[in-house]
Amino acid sequence: MTSRAADVLLSQLLDGRVKGMNDASENPKGAFVLLWLQGQRRLRQNLAYAHAQRRANELSLPLVVYEALRHDYPHASDRFHRFVLEGAPDNAADARKRGLAYAFYLQRPQHKKGALLQLSARARVVVTDWLPTFIHPAQTKALAKRVNVRVEAVDAAGVVPLSNSPQLELAARTIRPKIHRALPQFLVRIPEVKPKVDAPAQFDWGFELLDMSTISSPSKPAASGADARAIDRLCASLPIDHSVAPVDLLRGGTQAALARLKSFLAERLPGYDERRNQPSESHTSWLSPYLHFGHLGPLEIALAAQESDAPAADKAAFLEELIVRRELALNLAARSAHTTLDPLPNWARQTLADHASDPRPALLTDSELERSESPDPVWNAAQRQLVREGRIHGYLRMLWGKSLLLWSTDAAEAFRRMMWLNDKYALDGRDANSYCGFLWCLGVHDRPFPERAIFGTVRSMTSRSTMNKFEMEPYLARYAP
Ligand SMILES: Cc1cc2nc3c(=O)[nH]c(=O)nc-3n(C[C@H](O)[C@H](O)[C@H](O)COP(=O)(O)OP(=O)(O)OC[C@H]3O[C@@H](n4cnc5c(N)ncnc54)[C@H](O)[C@@H]3O)c2cc1C
Incomplete structure (x- = not known):
């Protein structure tokens, strides 16, 4: 060029x-x-x-x-x-x-x-x-x-600039066509600019x-390989929280991110569409911490996925998450008070208020939750994964967030707890995706569902249906107390 x-x-x-x-x-x-x-x-x-x-x-x-x-x-x-x-x-x-x-x-x-x-x-x-x-x-x-x-x-x-959606988007269906129209301009490798001086x-x-x-x-030349x-x-000499331990499973840095991308493209992008929701399989990219800290960018990941030999349905499903869902979250962060319940649509705010006094199966304290001491073994396993590995499987993350409504006095308390636990432990936490995920659990970017106790018309998820839908035993064994 x-x-x-x-x-x-x-x-x-x-x-x-x-x-x-x-x-x-x-x-x-x-x-x-x-x-x-x-x-x-x-x-x-x-x-x-x-x-x-x-x-x-x-x-x-x-x-x-x-x-x-x-x-x-x-x-x-x-x-x-x-x-x-x-x-x-x-x-x-x-x-x-x-x-x-x-x-x-x-x-x-x-x-x-x-x-x-x-x-x-x-x-x-x-x-x-x-x-x-x-x-x-x-x-x-x-x-x-x-x-x-x-x-x-x-x-x-993002792959597409925030300015492409100047207003707060209602849902994936409203931002998707705008993103797809813009992709021919933006889904292109960035040319190298060489320093002149x-x-x-x-x-x-x-x-x-x-x-x-x-x-x-020391085994490698200085400044390569941490x-x-x-x-x-x-870190031990710094005034930071030493109770949240490093995660050996996920090493930081661009080289580690590129290695993970390579293995994902070869081993887990094929089959991503069908298998990504199976909690016991871990069939997703696990790239979110690298995206969060910017050790790898979405453009490079998207181009690599697009150019891979994986089946078209798997590529499309992955790019939907990486670009449409992720950029919907960036839009929410840029255009709303996303660390508050402000972005909730009126129907969700109303139904959660209507059901605020519904009896809860149990009211748990912050520390009971942090120690995975809920009455639900699936939730406890997900919470243990978060504390040990700094991540939760994507499907269970939805269940994890929504379940907090069951053990909290109201939606505001459930939201605060999602934010606190995820921000504290998740390697990819404190991200636009985090706050969008919590608010999604409470109705943002979603639609009303048949009315239930506590959730009202906000979509509910239960561990029982998760156990019926997926083979959960390997996951529960992996994250046993
Ligand atoms: C309650 C709750 C909390 C969440 N907290 C976070 C968080 O702290 N940080 C975070 O990055 N994501 C969060 N998510 C979104 C999603 O669960 C994670 O992005 C995904 O599980 C990360 O794993 P992965 O990299 O293997 O994803 P993959 O399935 O491999 O997807 C590739 C990339 O697409 C993006 N992506 C995937 N799913 C979503 C989604 N639903 N919304 C937005 N972007 C998505 C992520 O950047 C992800 O790395 C949360 C979702 C919920 C419901």
């Missing part, structure tokens, strides 16, 4: 995605363009990186890449810290290969605040990625407000750098 064609293609992909976050202009004294990796923690197939690199080339400046991890965000724990830190050596190696300056800033208690502010103040332009949920909008806006440098945020979360030979970052050799496996034990030692 000629560089002109690549540039046209990149403009097409970035259409509707770049937003100036403040009124500041470019800083004439700035000696570099700064890319802050927030929700998209990778360089490959990342539109925020592509935009930043193009801006740097236009300005004839080097690009400097900053990735960070705070210890003070809600639910920061050994589990999430290890996963993010495992991705750092991959990003360092990729940046080196591309000839970019890269640093990972790991916040420690003894550090003074303001590392990013000070670095930003020295940049000509700051580019970051935009995510409509969790701490991301507030921290992006805070930076934009506090620096006298232009801050640009690139909506790089070399990274500065010496760069003063202004903060203590995370030394990649301390967290890389060493979980070294990372765990590092």
Whole structure:
């Protein structure tokens, strides 16, 4: 592809995605363009990186890449810290290969605040990625407000930009045609933008750098292949929640994500349509933690699935989840107060209120739930999977969420508990998909069903019907107390 064609293609992909976050202009004294990796923690197939690199080339400046991890965000724990830190050596190696300056800033208690502010103040332009949920909008806006440098945020979360659906979508059926119409423009590999200016030979970052050799496996060259034990030692020294243990089953980072994608395409995409709902089979991709932390992007996954040899029905079912369902969740996060019950449709709000005083089979405490001490063995097994593995099988996740209504005083309490348990334990938690999933359990994006106790006309799910529908014994044995 000629560089002109690549540039046209990149403009097409970035259409509707770049937003100036403040009124500041470019800083004439700035000696570099700064890319802050927030929700998209990778360089490959990342539109925020592509935009930043193009801006740097236009300005004839080097690009400097900053990735960070705070210890003070809600639910920061050994589990999430290890996963993010495992991705750092991959990003360092990729940046080196591309000839970019890269640093990972790991916040420690003894550090003074303001590392990013000070670095930003020295940049000509700051580019970051935009995510409509969790701490991301507030921290992006805070930076934009506090620096006298232009801050640009690139909506790089979905295959199709958020701007393609400017209103709150009612359901998958309303967003699906809009997404499908836009796919020919956006479901295209991002062209590589090569740096025109070399990274500065010496760069003063202004903060203590995370030394990649301390967290890389000694058996491999420095900055490739993370060493979980070294990372765990590092995490032990940080003021984060040490009761939520790292998950050995799912290692963080782009290389781990690519390996998982490869095995999914070969072994589990064929048959995905029919088998993905079988809890005992685990026939899904398990890519959600990598998507959540941005170690792999939806575009790369979608293209790989599309180009695979899997049957058409399996590809279509997977792309429906990965693109339509995921981007419906992003739409909800961007266009509503998605961490509250505000987005509930009127019929759901009314029916849940009408049934709020229905007798519950049992009212459980938060800690009984956290310890998997409900009267339901299927729910308890799902909760144990969440605590041990940081994930719940996709089908059971729906049952897990809805069942909380049975043991909570009302929908607001059930919603709070979904948010608390999932945010605390799920590797893919604190995501647009999380809040969308909880609200779906309470009626969002759904329709009324025949009326029942407690649920009213909100769709109910029961463990009994799950046991009748699926062979649950292997799952229950795997997640036994
Ligand atoms: C109560 C509840 C809570 C949930 N919490 C989360 C969460 O914290 N994080 C999260 O990523 N997803 C969440 N989901 C959505 C879904 O269950 C997970 O995305 C899926 O199980 C992840 O496993 P996977 O990667 O193997 O999915 P696959 O079946 O392999 O699907 C591939 C990708 O498609 C997307 N996807 C799949 N199903 C959905 C869906 N229903 N809605 C939106 N996107 C979807 C995900 O990004 C997923 O990684 C929740 C759903 C419910 C009902």
